[in-house]
Amino acid sequence: MKHARGLILGAALAAVALPAFAQSVAIGAMEERLRERGLSGSGSYDILESLTTEVGPRPAGSPAIARAKDWAMAKMTSLGFSNVHAEPYSIWAWFKGVETAEVTDPFPQPMVITGLGGSVATPPGGLEAEIVLFPTFEALASAPANSLTGKIAVLTEHMGPNDSATGYGTANRWRRRGASEAAKRGAVGFMLRSLATNNVRQPHSGAMNYEEGLPKIPAAALSGPDADQLERMARRGKPIKVKFTLLPTYLPQATTWNVVGEIPGSATPDEVVLVSGHMDSWGLGTGAIDDGAGVAITMAAAHLAGERHPRRTIRMVLWGAEETDQAGDAYAKAHAADASKIVIAGESDFGAQHVMYFQTPAGSQDLPAIKTLTEALKPLGVTYNREPSKFGGDDIGHLVSLGVPQLSMRQEGAHYFDIHHSAEDTLDKVDPAEMDKATAVWAATIYALAQSGVDFRKAAPAKP
């Protein structure tokens, strides 16, 4: 069945019931038309401008995320989405408060830090202790027991470029696990060089986790230049004392929302193509590239694709707690019973630049629908990566566990981690033409998947 459905696609789709205006247009032509439509001004930048200006930073569980929810419902309604609604769920929430740091001895001077998401507070008057520097996470994780008693552990390892051995995939483990590795050895505080790929003097936030059964110690990110400064001081060979203060707010119970809107399918509305971005952001920037861009690109793309009335339903989901890993789980739990309707799901969550390549589920590599789409995207420099898609987005993973196939759209992001999770994540860092390129690709892809008869849920084994 899956093969049969796939194979008839390229040639036979003209026979399927299509809206009147599109009946004479071959499927590849429609994708090309959407590609050009997106390039000529997709509207995604305006959506992003609106979200980042009118709402600003949007931590999950905050008053701002409630405003983002209202914004999202109004925006989707104005774009003609149906069934627009917000699905509330309960989360823990964490908001940054006072964040200060200084070297107190022997070279007194201020430092620039931010708390890691989920960190406990320091005492109100701050936490002061001698620091111990670690050039690598490996060195910290292999330090002897009790070797950090009463100290602040400082990890100065540099994150590498994206996709390198020490790129974000590896480095975010340092941020998540560093505090507990330090606490295990007696440390009273933990700091790390911000996970960033430039030397702007901004700290980069991000979630951390505490290991069960270990003391929870305050954890912060230093700006890159501040980590450099501590390394220079340490070379002088004298003990260095640092004092830092973090007074975040932790709410064990707060509310956030996944906001949903649909463009009902013209032929098989019970088959759903789910596309998404996340509304929530950390508190330092206005969440322009992370992930206002993903919200805006997929919303504009879904709107453009929907105007062509494809056969399947396009469902737009704006996640409300990606940064603290609570959105996809809540959605999967709430939709365990109807997730089987989702034919494929994807998320845009890697900035505002063009798409480099895309991947589809195992078994779909040689289907005409994919080849037709690939051809339509080639003029934008997009390639088809035959490796089956294994990462549809952080919020998609829980749906995948329920058997939902995933779409992977890989965006250019060589400079993504210059900005990610920092105060630099603001609209001025976004190029509208790049957003249009990304939106054009998403629009053509959403249309192709929603118009296609390929049932990714019944994937064929990958061909050799």
Add this chain to the structure above:
Amino acid sequence: MKHARGLILGAALAAVALPAFAQSVAIGAMEERLRERGLSGSGSYDILESLTTEVGPRPAGSPAIARAKDWAMAKMTSLGFSNVHAEPYSIWAWFKGVETAEVTDPFPQPMVITGLGGSVATPPGGLEAEIVLFPTFEALASAPANSLTGKIAVLTEHMGPNDSATGYGTANRWRRRGASEAAKRGAVGFMLRSLATNNVRQPHSGAMNYEEGLPKIPAAALSGPDADQLERMARRGKPIKVKFTLLPTYLPQATTWNVVGEIPGSATPDEVVLVSGHMDSWGLGTGAIDDGAGVAITMAAAHLAGERHPRRTIRMVLWGAEETDQAGDAYAKAHAADASKIVIAGESDFGAQHVMYFQTPAGSQDLPAIKTLTEALKPLGVTYNREPSKFGGDDIGHLVSLGVPQLSMRQEGAHYFDIHHSAEDTLDKVDPAEMDKATAVWAATIYALAQSGVDFRKAAPAKP
């Protein structure tokens, strides 16, 4: 006399008493030797590394400037300077304290600001008012009387590139005068887009002045992206309320120091070539390019030139209150009686990059000594600008009023205002090879001027 002294130089200097080791070396050769010596590792970067690491930010009148003074005396002593001493003087001082801002209505979100140097405080709980945006300083300065009553005036004009019509020369007047122009029309607060040439989300500090007889209102700089954000909000057409809090410390009486060291002249020690940089900095960065670099370049260059025992005394002055315009004045007052010994004075205060061109006082344009120096500097891309020097540095102006001739060394600074007066002014922004290039030029120039018989104090009229 001046002409005679000038004209004999190029050919006849071998006849002047020189230290034994240098007697057989023609003056141009010594300059070339110093140029190469500087390029091969001038030591200036290490001096800068030491100052920015061990002292950090150094506001005039702060405990940090006292540590900078001790650092400077120790460093000059270790480099073999004589007569190393600190000359104290009394100044007003201003240190930043709490600095927060937020839009409170209709799009509540935090903003990034810093107080302008010299600003009065807001009430401890902050100052909240509707904002009025001005796209140009001209628009603010021509707004009707009483048109800003109870409002916060916000100037969003972009500073242009260096040397453009709206470059720093013009734009720093907006910062200095904006608050009083706003107060004159009834405003209760003033903010301006940071004087910066990039879009990093950092505010840039800098001195401001209050006009006599007008209310003193709190004044702050917004980061560029925050100014953009207010402009976007304003386009929505609704009144916008901003709340900001500045709690700086103002001391009417504080102490700072100009630190002095000399390399006594081998032949005419009563003739002084004064070179300088300023130790003090604003509080946000570590004062690497403004002006640790100038301190380090001129100190290393004076040291290298001094090792060749030129005829005149080289006097190194490290100014202790440039940013608040109090250092040069204090020095000129203290040295009114002996300033006549200073043959020429210059300052390096434009970052850590190479020298593009240099200028000397009127009347010296065609002297052989200048031509010889020009030839020696050519391989580094330095040109001689025949326009008589009119700006030797902010701290030099008061000496010029006493009749001291000035040297102007113009450094490359296309990106100087990306960093200037912001938290980004840290060591990592400095290229050691560029510093060596600048130091090489200063070393050769200091030597040429200290070895020369040209008496710039008795300048010839500029030739046509």
